[in-house]
Amino acid sequence: MIILGVSAFYHDSAAAILIDGKIEAAAQEERFSRIKNDHSFPINAIKFCLKQTGITLKDVDALVFYDKAFLKFERITESYLNTTPYGFKQLSKALPLWIGGKLNMRKLIKNELKKIEDSKSIKLKILFSSHHLSHAASTFYPSKFQDSAILTIDGVGEWTTTAIHHGKNNEIETLSEIHYPHSLGILYSAFTQFLGFKINSGEYKLMGLAPYGNPEDEQTINFIKTIKEKLITIHDDGSFALNLSNFEFHRSLKTINIKKWEKLFEISSLKADEKPTKAHCNLAFAIQNITEEIVVKLAKYAHEITKSKNLCLAGGVALNCVANGKLLEENIFENIYIQPASGDAGGALGAALAASAIYFDEYLDKSQKDCMQGSYLGPEFGQKDIDKLKLNYKADFQTLTSEDELIKECAKLINSDKIVGWF
Secondary structure, three states: OEEEEEEOOOOOOEEEEEEOOEEEEEEEOHHHHOOOOOOOOOHHHHHHHHHHHOOOHHHOOEEEEOOOHHHHHHHHHHHHHHOOOHHHHHHHHHHHHHHOOHHHHHHHHHHHHOOOOOHHHOOOEEEEOOHHHHHHHHHHOOOOOOEEEEEEEOOOOOOEEEEEEEEEOOEEEEEEEEEOOOOHHHHHHHHHHHOOOOOOOOHHHHHHHHHHOOOOOHHHHHHHHHHHHHHEEEOOOOOEEEOHHHOOOOOOOOOOOHHHHHHHHOOOOOOOOOOOOHHHHHHHHHHHHHHHHHHHHHHHHHHHHHOOOEEEEEOHHHHOHHHHHHHHHOOOOOEEEEOOOOOHHHHHHHHHHHHHHHHOOOOOOOOOOOOOHHHOOOOOOOHHHHHHHHHHOOOOOOOOOOHHHHHHHHHHHHHOOOOOOOO
16 A cells, blocks of 8 residues: 655645555655745655655555645635624635635646646545644654554644544544634744744744743743733643734734734834844743643643553644653653654645555554654765765865764864854
8 A cells, every 4th residue: 555645735845655554755845945834736745755665656546635625714714704804805815716726625636746747647546634633643653652642733724723632553533622713833923923033934943032031030920921811811721712802813814913912012023133132032931931831731631631651742833842841841741752743744744644544444563663764754865966066066175084073173163153054
């Protein structure tokens, strides 16, 4: 059984191939197109996966897309109609995109596949996995666990923004969900924007800014209080609700009203590349602290309702490695597994795994030492590729004869305030 998983059309497009339940290749489209967070159909990533495995599209039994377009369309239309007249303008912009293509996702996918191979020879079945099932499958099946709590947190899939699942052998059962517009991922992205970074791209910069904040500072304490009083209500089980009057994303293309937030926090929003002040660092700490609190509470509740000693994590928020570190310190679970590609790129792999285990009832062997192959599933480059690159760009280079010499040279460069890119 050969299964091709695909994520596309929103951000972080990717492709992955399973053969008899084993992960053979996976790659993100941006690695080939050099467009950050590339959302286009992953033609280059698919071509790589086919070449890597030595097969063609006519050999593929099924293509699995990582979410369900009809449910996503339902959420978009319902959300904008519920905020009429504000949302009507945005709905009128969204409708042509959906009616013109995304609503007929099967046809759209088939048309894209024609760019790779002659469509007449392609007989594959096209399946759809729900967004959060794709996330859950991407982390549970590659883990070593036969039984595990699974926590998936992101911006939004179709309707779900947060979910607790229970994985047992080949099955995944969803136990609890939080639905749009209440989203921890969107909340964190709102602060990403307010602090001068790009949404769906600069969240890691916000996480990196947070440690420069002072947790003891009265301003930081007040920021945390303001967020909890004005922006989000957090319950003991980790569930939460956003105060939508202070957000715009559910009724327009804007995430927040910048001026309203400047008044709320009594500081100015950061512009791109503007140097953050102490206040901005304190605000970054505040939202990071609240994110960690929610993640820990959700994990405790997941442990309570699953009774499992293991936890698997995925979804964009699972890329917050600082929150993951705090979760580890809490010792709620004996073992924690985090999908390295926790964002939408990993959804391609998860969709393929979900179809393999649940739809086709294939047994996924967890006795392998590392199903993800150290995450080195994409293209590799040898000395010949490096030599070719040096010639093409007429690069000024120096060849070092030993690892010890290499490390010493890099240490000198770093000590001289140089930037080292390590490949």
